Amino acid sequence: MTAVVTTGVPLLADAVDAQGVPVTRVDWRPPMPGTRDDLATVAADPLRADANRRAVEAVLGVTASLVDVAPASEVLGLEAGQFLHAGPPITWERASGPLRGGLMAAAAFEGLVDDPEDAPARFERGDFTLEPCHHHSAVGPMAGVVSPSMWMFVLEDRASGRRTFCSLNEGLGKVLRYGAYEPSVLTRLRWMRDVLGPLLRRAVAGTPEPVDVTGILTQMLQMGDEAHNRNRAGTLMLLRDLSPALVSCGADPADVAEVLRFVGGNDHFFLNLAMPACKLALDAARGIEGATMVVAMARNGTDFGIQVAGTGDEWFTGPAQVPEGLFLGDFGPDDANPDIGDSAITETAGIGGFAMATAPAIVRLVGGSVPDALAATRRMHEICLAENPRWSIPVLEFQGVPTGIDVTRVCRTGILPQINTGMAGKVAGTGQVGAGLVTPPAEVFPAALARLAELARSRGAVTDLR
Amino acid sequence: MTVLGAREHVELRSGAYADSVTLLDVSRRAQQLPGVAAAQVAMATPLNVEVLASMGFQVPVEATPNDMVLAVRLTDEGELAAVLDGIAGILAAAARRPEGGAAEVAPARTTASALRQAPDGVVLVSVPGEHAFVEAMDAVDAGRDVMVFSDNVTVAEEIALKRAAARTGSLMMGPDCGTAVVDGIGLGFANVVPPGPVGIVAASGTGTQQLLTLLDHAGVGVTAALGVGGRDLSAEVGGLSTRVALQRLDADPRVELVVLVSKPPAAEVADALRETAGGLRTPVQFALLGEPAAGASDLTTAVEAVLRALGREVPTWPVHGTARPASGGRWLRGLFAGGTLCDEAMLIARGVEPHAPIRSNIPFTPEEAIGPDLTAAAHTFVDFGDDALTVGRAHPMIDPTLRLEHLRRAATDPETAVLLLDVVLGHGADPDPAATLAPALAQVDRPVVVSLVGSAGDPQDLDRQRAALVEAGAEVHLSNAAATRRAIDLLGDTTEDVR
Numbered sequence A: 001m002t003a004v005v006t007t008g009v010p011l012l013a014d015a016v017d018a019q020g021v022p023v024t025r026v027d028w029r030p031p032m033p034g035t036r037d038d039l040a041t042v043a044a045d046p047l048r049a050d051a052n053r054r055a056v057e058a059v060l061g062v063t064a065s066l067v068d069v070a071p072a073s074e075v076l077g078l079e080a081g082q083f084l085h086a087g088p089p090i091t092w093e094r095a096s097g098p099l100r101g102g103l104m105a106a107a108a109f110e111g112l113v114d115d116p117e118d119a120p121a122r123f124e125r126g127d128f129t130l131e132p133c134h135h136h137s138a139v140g141p142m143a144g145v146v147s148p149s150m151w152m153f154v155l156e157d158r159a160s161g162r163r164t165f166c167s168l169n170e171g172l173g174k175v176l177r178y179g180a181y182e183p184s185v186l187t188r189l190r191w192m193r194d195v196l197g198p199l200l201r202r203a204v205a206g207t208p209e210p211v212d213v214t215g216i217l218t219q220m221l222q223m224g225d226e227a228h229n230r231n232r233a234g235t236l237m238l239l240r241d242l243s244p245a246l247v248s249c250g251a252d253p254a255d256v257a258e259v260l261r262f263v264g265g266n267d268h269f270f271l272n273l274a275m276p277a278c279k280l281a282l283d284a285a286r287g288i289e290g291a292t293m294v295v296a297m298a299r300n301g302t303d304f305g306i307q308v309a310g311t312g313d314e315w316f317t318g319p320a321q322v323p324e325g326l327f328l329g330d331f332g333p334d335d336a337n338p339d340i341g342d343s344a345i346t347e348t349a350g351i352g353g354f355a356m357a358t359a360p361a362i363v364r365l366v367g368g369s370v371p372d373a374l375a376a377t378r379r380m381h382e383i384c385l386a387e388n389p390r391w392s393i394p395v396l397e398f399q400g401v402p403t404g405i406d407v408t409r410v411c412r413t414g415i416l417p418q419i420n421t422g423m424a425g426k427v428a429g430t431g432q433v434g435a436g437l438v439t440p441p442a443e444v445f446p447a448a449l450a451r452l453a454e455l456a457r458s459r460g461a462v463t464d465l466r
Numbered sequence B: 001m002t003v004l005g006a007r008e009h010v011e012l013r014s015g016a017y018a019d020s021v022t023l024l025d026v027s028r029r030a031q032q033l034p035g036v037a038a039a040q041v042a043m044a045t046p047l048n049v050e051v052l053a054s055m056g057f058q059v060p061v062e063a064t065p066n067d068m069v070l071a072v073r074l075t076d077e078g079e080l081a082a083v084l085d086g087i088a089g090i091l092a093a094a095a096r097r098p099e100g101g102a103a104e105v106a107p108a109r110t111t112a113s114a115l116r117q118a119p120d121g122v123v124l125v126s127v128p129g130e131h132a133f134v135e136a137m138d139a140v141d142a143g144r145d146v147m148v149f150s151d152n153v154t155v156a157e158e159i160a161l162k163r164a165a166a167r168t169g170s171l172m173m174g175p176d177c178g179t180a181v182v183d184g185i186g187l188g189f190a191n192v193v194p195p196g197p198v199g200i201v202a203a204s205g206t207g208t209q210q211l212l213t214l215l216d217h218a219g220v221g222v223t224a225a226l227g228v229g230g231r232d233l234s235a236e237v238g239g240l241s242t243r244v245a246l247q248r249l250d251a252d253p254r255v256e257l258v259v260l261v262s263k264p265p266a267a268e269v270a271d272a273l274r275e276t277a278g279g280l281r282t283p284v285q286f287a288l289l290g291e292p293a294a295g296a297s298d299l300t301t302a303v304e305a306v307l308r309a310l311g312r313e314v315p316t317w318p319v320h321g322t323a324r325p326a327s328g329g330r331w332l333r334g335l336f337a338g339g340t341l342c343d344e345a346m347l348i349a350r351g352v353e354p355h356a357p358i359r360s361n362i363p364f365t366p367e368e369a370i371g372p373d374l375t376a377a378a379h380t381f382v383d384f385g386d387d388a389l390t391v392g393r394a395h396p397m398i399d400p401t402l403r404l405e406h407l408r409r410a411a412t413d414p415e416t417a418v419l420l421l422d423v424v425l426g427h428g429a430d431p432d433p434a435a436t437l438a439p440a441l442a443q444v445d446r447p448v449v450v451s452l453v454g455s456a457g458d459p460q461d462l463d464r465q466r467a468a469l470v471e472a473g474a475e476v477h478l479s480n481a482a483a484t485r486r487a488i489d490l491l492g493d494t495t496e497d498v499r
Helices: A009-019 A036-044 A048-060 A097-109 A116-125 A181-206 A213-220 A231-247 A253-265 A270-285 A342-348 A353-359 A358-364 A371-383 A407-412 A444-459 B022-031 B046-054 B079-095 B111-117 B129-141 B155-168 B205-217 B240-250 B267-278 B299-309 B337-351 B400-411 B433-442 B462-471 B480-492
Strands: A004-008 A025-028 A064-071 A082-087 A129-132 A152-157 A161-167 A295-301 A303-308 A316-319 A324-327 A384-392 A401-403 A420-423 A432-438 B010-012 B035-044 B067-074 B121-124 B146-148 B179-182 B187-188 B196-200 B222-227 B257-262 B284-288 B331-336 B356-361 B378-382 B416-424 B450-451 B475-477
Touching: A004 A009, A004 B111, A004 B129, A009 A025, A009 B121, A009 B356, A025 B111, A036 A407, A036 A444, A036 B129, A036 B155, A036 B433, A048 A270, A048 A384, A048 A401, A048 B400, A064 A181, A064 A213, A064 A270, A064 A384, A064 B337, A082 A097, A082 A324, A097 A116, A129 B337, A152 A181, A152 A270, A152 B257, A161 A270, A181 A231, A181 A253, A213 A270, A213 A384, A231 A253, A231 B240, A270 A295, A270 A342, A295 A401, A295 B450, A303 B240, A303 B257, A316 A371, A316 A444, A324 A420, A324 B022, A342 A353, A353 A401, A353 A420, A358 A371, A358 B022, A371 A401, A371 B146, A401 A407, A407 A444, A432 B022, B010 B079, B022 B035, B022 B079, B035 B046, B035 B079, B046 B067, B067 B079, B079 B240, B111 B121, B111 B129, B121 B129, B121 B187, B129 B146, B129 B155, B155 B240, B179 B205, B179 B416, B196 B205, B205 B222, B205 B257, B205 B299, B205 B337, B205 B416, B205 B450, B222 B240, B240 B267, B240 B416, B257 B299, B267 B284, B299 B480, B331 B337, B331 B480, B337 B356, B337 B416, B337 B480, B400 B416, B416 B433, B416 B480, B433 B462, B450 B462, B450 B480, B462 B475, B475 B480
Parallel strands: A004 A025, A004 B121, A082 A129, B121 B146, B196 B222, B196 B257, B257 B284, B331 B378, B331 B416, B356 B378, B416 B450, B450 B475
Antiparallel strands: A064 A152, A152 A161, A295 A303, A303 A316, A324 A432, A384 A401, A420 A432, B010 B067, B035 B067, B179 B187, B179 B222
C-alpha cells in the first residue's frame, strides 16, 4: 500500500491515518529568522540538486592513503617566519591565548626567538606571517600551528593525486596545540622533529602498501572510536600497520622503542590522520557551483568559520563559542578559551560528534547516556545530504554516518552541527583544561545561505519568487 | 596551600578502571560533596599524575596507569569516611546504566529527511504558504508526487515547482489543492468513494468533491482524482500539471473516462489542453466552468454527461426538507466554504439574472469586487476559503467561526432575502459541521438552501448531518447547482422590483 509523508497540519495527517494508510509525519517548524526568501531562492536553483549529488559522490569517492611523512618546509614550502594556524584567517592582534601560546612555542622551536616570551613583540611588529592551514591543503588540531621544521603526515587520494597534510600529534596536557610553550613542550617538539618524524618517514616508505587511512577509519568506527575525541583503536591499527617497517628500518632500537612507546601511549595520535583524511574527502567537493554542502568548519579560537562547496574559498564567520563539558583538575568554565582547531573537519565529514552513537565510551560528554548519543547522530542526519556507506555504525543497524552538512537544512531546522572538542585554557601557556561539546555560531549558516542565493540570482537561474 | 595530613587523602585502587570521561564526571560530582575542598578521581596516567600534582596532591610513586587514584582534600568540617562513602556511591552510579533503555527516534524535521525514511509514497504539504515551496521542492527533487494543500504560494513559486517536477517526473498537485484521491487514498478534504472507472483532473478542490459525491450517489466510483491547483489553467501556469495528470490517467488501464474540471480557464490554455486530450487513448470530458460551450454549464450537468457517456442512468438528485417561505429582503447571500461551489453559484445566478448586480470576494470582473466588510446592496457570494480570508486562520471547512459570524450578520440584515450555503463533508473536514451550523440556522427566519456535499461513506455520517440541517429549517440539496437555482427561485417570491 502507498504510504504518505505529511508536512504540516496534523489534522490532514490524522485524516490519512484514519484511512488505515501508513503516515510519516514531519515535525516541521519555521526556519531560522530571516532565511525564508534565501531558502526559496536556493531551493529554486536548478543547479542545486545535481550539484549536491555530485558533491556527495565526490566526497564519498575519495580514499586517503598515508604516502609520506615530511617536514612542512619540504611539502608545504614554508619558510622561516611563516606560520600556519587553525581556523579562518586571523591577525596576531585578534588571536586568542592558546593560538598566541602555540605561535610563541613555534617561534622558539624554529629558533626565531630565544625565549617564547620574546615572540609576541615580533608578531606585533609584523615580522612573521600567519595563514590558515586550510589555505595550504592542511589542517591542524586546536591551535593548529605549523612551522617549517614540523613534520607533516602526507595523505594522497590515489585516484586524483590530490594531497592533504597534518602535523604529528604531541599527546595531551601541556602541548603546543593547547597553547603551552614551556620548555618540556619545546623538548618534545625537537624530539618529534629529530626522531619521530624521520622514523615515521622510513616506516611509511618501508611499508609495502601505503596505510589506508580511510579503511582504518571504517574499522575504528566499528571499534568504539568516533575519530575526534576517541582515536584509541585507530592509533593501535596505525601501529599495527607501521610497526614491521619501523622495527626493520635500521634505526637505533632505543629510538624505535621510544617511537612505539610515544605513539602507543597517545590515544589521540590517529586524530592527525583522521583530520587530513576528512579534508582530502571534503576538498573533492570544493567549487561545485550551486552545491550547498559545507566543506570545512574550522575555528581559530576567536572566530568560527565555514566554507561551502558552492561559494568558493569564502569564509563565513562568527564568534567561536565556549564548549560545554568536563574539566581537568581545578579548571572550570571560566578557564576555557572559545572553540579552537581545524578538527571540526571530522564532523564536517560525518564522524566525531556526528558519529557519537558509535562511541558509547565517551557519551558522558554529550550529557550522560547512550540514548543521547544515538539521538545526537540521528539528529545530525536531519541536516545532512547523505549517508556514508563505508563508515557505518553497528548500533544503528549499520546505518552510514551522516555526510555532507547542507546549509539549507541547517537553516530550515535550526539544528546546528554537534562538534566534540578538547578545551584549551584561555591564557597562553595553560594547555588543556577539559573536553566537551560545542556548536558553530548559528549566524554563519544564514550568511552562507545568503551568498548561495546571491550567486544563484546572479547566474540568472532564479527569478523573483515573491 | 598548607594542609594538615589528616585533611588530605590519596588512595590507589589497583585493578579498578573507568574511562577518563567517566572519571572526569565522577570528579566533578565528588567536588560537589559536602565537606570536600578538592577532589580528583583518575587513572594514574602521567598526565593525570601531573594534574594531581598541580592540585597539590602527592601520588605514590608506585602508581601505574592501570591504578585508579582517589584524591580528596577536606574542608575544616569534612568527614573523611562520609566523603569516601559519597565517592563510592558516585562511582557505583557511574557504572550503572542510565534508566530509559533505547532512545525514542525523533520524527523527521524536513520533508527530505522523511522521504529517506519512507522510500515510496506521496507527499502532502500543508505548512504556512510562505514555507510550502521549500518543502514541496524536497518531494520534487526526490521524484515523488506531491500535493500542496497550502495556499498563499506565489505564481512564480508554483511555476518553478511545476517546471522542476517536469524534470524529475513528479506530479505537482497544487498549490491550494484541497482534494485528491491517489491510489485509493483521500488526501486533504476528500470524500470516501469506491474505486471505479472515472479519473478526475481538477483545478478545483470542492469542484472535485461535488463530482465525487454526485458520482457516488449515482453508484459510480473513481480511480483517482488528481488536483492541479486552482491556477494551473491560467495563462501564466499554462496547464503544466494538468498535462501530466491527463497523461497519468491515460496510462492507467482502470480509467475509462477522464473528467477535467476547472474554474474558468485561460482560453489558449483550454485550447492547448483540448489538443493534448485529443491525442490520448482515454476520452476526456471537459467540465470548464464558465464555458457552457464545452457542453457542461455546471458541475451537475458535467456529471450527468459522464454518466451518459458511461451508459449509466442519470438519477434524480436528492432534495430534503423545504426552505421557509420568503419574508422580505432583496438579495441572495451566498456564504461558501468551497471556492468552486461559490464560482458555480455565481455563474448560475448570472445566467438566470443577467442584469442583477453581483458582488464577490472572488469576482469574475473587477467591478463585481466586494468591500472588506463582505456585504453589498447586491447578490453577494463570499468564498470564506479564499487566500485573503485564511491568512492566520484555518480553512472554513475546518473552522466555521468566520462564516458563522457572517451568517449571523447576513441573517439579521433586512436586505437579505435568501441564504445559500455549502457544507462539505469528507476526510479532513469538520467532524460535525451541523453541530455548529444547525443551531445558527435555527435562529434564521429567512429561507435557507444548503448544498450538502457528502458521500454515503464519509466519516461525518451524511444522513445524520442532513437530518440536523433539515431539522434547523434548511432545504438540503446534494447538487450545488440545483441548490443555487432553488435559492434564485425563492428570490422571485419577494423581489419583483429587481426582476
